[in-house]
Amino acid sequence: MSRESAITLKSEMTDAEVYSIKNAIKDSKLTGLHIEIGTAAGGTLCEILKCYQNELKVVPPQFVIIDPLTYFDDQYEKICLNLKNNGLSQNNITFEKNKSSVAFRNLSAHAGEIDFILIDGNHKINHFVGDLRFSRYLKAGGLLLIHDYSNGFKGIHSATNNFLNKYRNYEVLSHVDSLIVLRKKTETNIREVSKMDLLTSKLVNIYQQISKSIHKRIFSNFLSS
Ligand SMILES: C[S@@+](CC[C@H](N)C(=O)[O-])C[C@H]1O[C@@H](n2cnc3c(N)ncnc32)[C@H](O)[C@@H]1O
Numbered sequence: 001m002s003r004e005s006a007i008t009l010k011s012e013m014t015d016a017e018v019y020s021i022k023n024a025i026k027d028s029k030l031t032g033l034h035i036e037i038g039t040a041a042g043g044t045l046c047e048i049l050k051c052y053q054n055e056l057k058v059v060p061p062q063f064v065i066i067d068p069l070t071y072f073d074d075q076y077e078k079i080c081l082n083l084k085n086n087g088l089s090q091n092n093i094t095f096e097k098n099k100s101s102v103a104f105r106n107l108s109a110h111a112g113e114i115d116f117i118l119i120d121g122n123h124k125i126n127h128f129v130g131d132l133r134f135s136r137y138l139k140a141g142g143l144l145l146i147h148d149y150s151n152g153f154k155g156i157h158s159a160t161n162n163f164l165n166k167y168r169n170y171e172v173l174s175h176v177d178s179l180i181v182l183r184k185k186t187e188t189n190i191r192e193v194s195k196m197d198l199l200t201s202k203l204v205n206i207y208q209q210i211s212k213s214i215h216k217r218i219f220s221n222f223l224s225s
Contacts, residue, residue, distance in 0.1 A: 002072065003040065003041075003071060003072050005040045005041040005043055005072075006040075006041060006071075006072035006073070006075070006078060008041075008043075009041040009042070009043060009078060009081070009082040009085070010041070010043045011040075011043030011044040011046075011047055012040050012043060012044070012120075013043075013044055013147065013177075013179060014176075014177045016176050016177050017147070017176055017177050017178070017179040018044060018047050019176075020174045020176040020179060020181060021044070021047070021048060021051075021118075021145065021179070021181070022047070022048075022051045022055070023174070024143055024145075024173055024174065024181045025048065025051055025052070025056075025116075025143075026051070026055070026056065027173075028115075028141070028143060028183075030061065030115035030116050030142065030143065031061060031115065032061065032113050032114055032115030032116070032139055032142065033061065033062050033063075033064060033110055033113050033114045033115060033116075034048070034061050034062065034063045034064070034114075034115060034116040034117075034118075035063070035064045035065075035066060035107075035114060035116065035117045035118065035134065036048075036063065036064075036065055036066070036067075036118045036120070037066045037067070037100045037103075037117070037118065037119050037120060037121040037131050037134065038066070038067055038100075038119070038120040038121030038122070039065045039067050039079060039120075040071055040075075041075070041078050041079060041082055042065070042078075042079035042082045042083060043082065044118070044120075045063065045065065045079070045082075045083075045093075046082055046083060046086045046088060048060075049063070049083075049086070049088045050086060050088065053087075053088065059092075060088070060089075060092055061092065061115070061116075062092050062093075062094070063092055063093045063094070064093075064094045064096055064103075064107065064110075065079070065093060065094070065095050065096065066096045066098065066100050066103040066107075066121070067095075067096075067097065067121070068097065068098060068099050069095070069097050076095065076097070099122075100121050100122070100127070100130065100131050100134075101127070101130050104130065104131075104133055104134060107134070107137060108137070110137055111136065111137040112137065112139055113137070113139070114134075114137045114138050114139060114142060115138070115139055115141075115142040115143070116142060116143050116145075117134050117135065117137075117138055117142070117143070117144050117145065118145040118147070119131045119132070119134070119144070119145065119146050119147065120147040120148070123148055123153055123155070123156060124155065124205055124208075125155030125156070125159060125201045125204050125205050125208070126198070126201040126202045126204070126205040128155060128156050128159055128201075129159050129193060129197055129198060129201035130193075130198065130201075132159065132160075132163055132192065132193050133192060133193045135163075135167075135170075135184065135188075135192045135193070136188070136191050136192045136193070138184050139184070140169075140184055140185065140186050140187050141183070141184065141185075142183070142184050143173070143181060143182065143183055143184075144170065144181075144182040144183075144184060145179060145180070145181050145182070146160055146179070146180050146182070147178060147179050148178050149175070149178055149179065149180040150177075150178035152178070153178075155201075155204065155205075155208070159201065160180065162197075163192070163193075164182070167188055167192055169184060169185050169186045169187070169188055169189075170182045170183065170184055170185065171183050171185055
């Protein structure tokens with residue numbers, strides 16, 4: 001499938017969402033590692049880096065991009081081109097060309113070094129809940145941003161609400177369009193996302209897949225009758 005961002009190289013977020021990310025960054029003075037799970041053409045990545053470089057006039061932080069880079073043809077090359085077009089260096093960026101489930105293990109060495117996590121990868125509930133585990137690596141004071149927190153993505157919406165109910169040390173800084181920005185106020189007493197949370201999300205995903213295929217079959221039978 002061709003994606004608009006593959007051509008425009010723009011952020012897949014709304015202007016208001018990008019603006020709210022920049023505001024959170026400006027208010028937070030973050031220096032630790034930054035992570036984006038799911039980058040498309042790197043449009044949002046470029047906006048964040050430009051905020052540091054051109055607006056705050058500081059050296060942009062180290063960034064890890066987690067993405068299998070199969071979203072569209074030549075995704076890696078297009079991200080590099082996007083950085084270049086925006087006058088941004090690639091020196092502070094590490095590409096973890098993997099699914100986030102694999103990257104989660106690879107990044108365990110960075111636990112406690114991370115200041116910023118943007119989750120915008122696979123939107124199925126089981127993948128999203130898996131991605132929420134990265135919050136274990138987030139420093140106190142760090143930001144956790146979740147895209148597609150909306151009724152259009154019920155799994156992401158309900159799993160985020162459960163997360164906020166369970167981990168009271170996270171506060172909502174802003175909710176603009178479908179981007180919610182959270183701050184980890186203090187260290188978490190129990191590790192974020194339990195085995196039971198993961199298992200439940202897998203079962204919900206199976207249920208959603210089955211009901212989707214039943215609906216599809218009923219609909220196509222109806223059309224062909
Ligand atoms: C909605 S796009 C990201 C948009 C981007 N954050 C932006 O604001 O422009 C989703 C991205 O997630 C990536 N993706 C899909 N499955 C993934 C997974 N399991 N782990 C990490 N990234 C994944 C896709 O390759 C794609 O680049």
